[in-house]
Amino acid sequence: MCATIHATESGRNSGIHDDTQKYINDTEWMLTYEATEVIVNSNYMKREMQRLFGLPFEKISVIPNGINMNMYNGIERDYDFRRRFASDNEKIVMCAGRLVYEKGFQYLLSAAPKIIQGYNDTKFIISGKGGMLNELKGQADYLGISNKVYFTGQLSYKELCKMYKIADVAVFPSTYEPFGMVAIEAMYAGVPTVVSDIGGLNEIVEHGVDGMKSYAGNSNSIADSVLALLYDHQLAEKVSKNAKIKVKNIYNWNKIAQDTHFIYQKAICQTMAERQKNQIAQENAKKTKKAKNRGTLLAFRGREALA
Numbered sequence: 001m002c003a004t005i006h007a008t009e010s011g012r013n014s015g016i017h018d019d020t021q022k023y024i025n026d027t028e029w030m031l032t033y034e035a036t037e038v039i040v041n042s043n044y045m046k047r048e049m050q051r052l053f054g055l056p057f058e059k060i061s062v063i064p065n066g067i068n069m070n071m072y073n074g075i076e077r078d079y080d081f082r083r084r085f086a087s088d089n090e091k092i093v094m095c096a097g098r099l100v101y102e103k104g105f106q107y108l109l110s111a112a113p114k115i116i117q118g119y120n121d122t123k124f125i126i127s128g129k130g131g132m133l134n135e136l137k138g139q140a141d142y143l144g145i146s147n148k149v150y151f152t153g154q155l156s157y158k159e160l161c162k163m164y165k166i167a168d169v170a171v172f173p174s175t176y177e178p179f180g181m182v183a184i185e186a187m188y189a190g191v192p193t194v195v196s197d198i199g200g201l202n203e204i205v206e207h208g209v210d211g212m213k214s215y216a217g218n219s220n221s222i223a224d225s226v227l228a229l230l231y232d233h234q235l236a237e238k239v240s241k242n243a244k245i246k247v248k249n250i251y252n253w254n255k256i257a258q259d260t261h262f263i264y265q266k267a268i269c270q271t272m273a274e275r276q277k278n279q280i281a282q283e284n285a286k287k288t289k290k291a292k293n294r295g296t297l298l299a300f301r302g303r304e305a306l307a
Contacts, residue, residue, distance in 0.1 A: 002267050003035035005045065006065075007178045010052055012102065014176070029053045036267040039260065041065050041179040042200035048178075061263050064200075065179050066256040069248065072189055075161050082166040085150050086123040091230055093122060094167040094191075096160060096182050097174075099130030104173035104196060106132070109139050109149065110219035111173075111226065116148060118227045127152045127163060164189035169229050169236075175216050177201045184251050187211065187243035192229045192236040194222065208235070210242035 009024040010016055016025050032038050032053050038060045040046050046060045079088070086092050093115065097103045105126060112124055126136070126149065133151065140149045155163060164170065170186035171194045179200035186193045187210070195201035196216040205211035212225040229236045 001035045002037045002039060002264055003031050004039040005032065005049060006041050007045075008048060008052060011048055011176055011178065025052075035059075037061060037263050039063050039263055042203050044199045044203065045178045061259075063256055063259045063263070064251055065181055065184070066251045066253045067181070067184050067188060067247070069188075069252055071185070072161055072165070075158070075165055077165050078162050079166075081162050085125050085152075085166075090121045090123050091119065091168040092125055092166060093169045093171060093226055094125040094127065094163055095171050095173070096127040096155070096163070097172070099126075099128050099132040099136060101132065102174060102176040103128075103130075104175050104217070105136055106139060107173045107175075107217055107219050107222060108171050109136060109143065109145070111222040112140075112145050112148065113143055114220065114223035115226050115230075116145065118223070119230045122148065122230070124149045125152060125163065125167070126150070127155045127160065129154045160185075161189070164191055167191045169194060169226055171222065171226060172196065172201060173214065173216070173222055174198065174201060180204055183211075184247055187240075188247040188251075190240045190244055192240045193243060194225045194229070205243075209239065210246050211239050 005028070008028055009021050013021055016022050029052075032049065032055055038049065038055060040049060040060060040062055041064050043062055046062055049055050049060055050057065082088075082092070093108075095105060095108055097105075099105060108124070108126075112122075116122055124145075137146075137151065140146045152159075152163075164186050167186070167189075168191075170183070170191040172180060172183045172186075173194075174180070174196050175198065177196070177199040180195065183193055183195050183201055183204055187204075193205065193211040194214055195205050195211060197213045198216040202213070205213055207213040212229060214221040214225045229239075
């Protein structure tokens with residue numbers, strides 16, 4: 001059996017705090033214990049699986065998530081769509097995902113005043129839905145930047161692709177992120193991307209080469225990385241070009257499918273080998289028992305003969 005784990009209950013909740021979470025955590029442990037091979041999507045997740053469940057290093061394989069290489073076919077920069085959110089002279093800093101604490105939207109909003117002070121013509125577009133929506137809107141009001149922040153709600157797949165194409169910078173400031181699919185999508189769209197230096201995001205981006213990093217939970221660091229991309233056009237062009245090449249080479253489904261197929265073949269071979277080993281052991285046990293019984297019978301007949 002192969003088990004694929006993309007997140008853990010402990011990681012999502014920064015620990016186990018109630019019986020429901022404990023039940024899920026125990027089930028995850030049992031699944032990984034029983035599996036012949038375990039697949040995770042980042043080295044960060046591999047370390048987490050070893051730390052939480054004590055799995056052997058060689059039992060865990062890292063295979064990243066991938067994206068459809070044709071997802072942006074026929075989608076160009078749509079200026080009419082862009083003008084729904086910002087004027088032509090304004091830069092768009094976008095962020096997409098579930099509106100929950102671990103996605104770090106609150107840190108982007110905290111960084112917004114510093115970014116606006118450094119580059120006034122900036123709009124912030126936050127796409128997604130979740131339990132923190134009202135809290136984030138209240139934060140924008142408190143910071144006095146409501147006129148600079150646009151909450152789009154849940155976008156359709158096509159609308160999200162169009163959003164990536166019109167953005168000038170994409171920011172993903174998560175505090176817990178086993179992989180970071182949205183960052184891959186933004187990079188492939190050619191958007192200069194800023195990510196937290198945590199989890200799978202930290203592995204996706206090489207700072208200053210194919211994107212920018214910020215310290216997780218640090219609004220000043222986020223602002224510095226965003227401003228660097230807004231002001232330095234050569235840097236923005238370089239990282240977006242390198243990022244697109246990286247995604248094509250590493251995160252395409254053909255390569256991922258080949259790697260996954262290899263792991264399943266490995267698991268099947270191990271299962272067959274174990275089965276054969278068990279069969280041989282059973283046969284040897286039968287032979288040993290039979291030989292022992294024969295020896296006992298001969299000894300009994302010998303005693304009868306002497307009698």
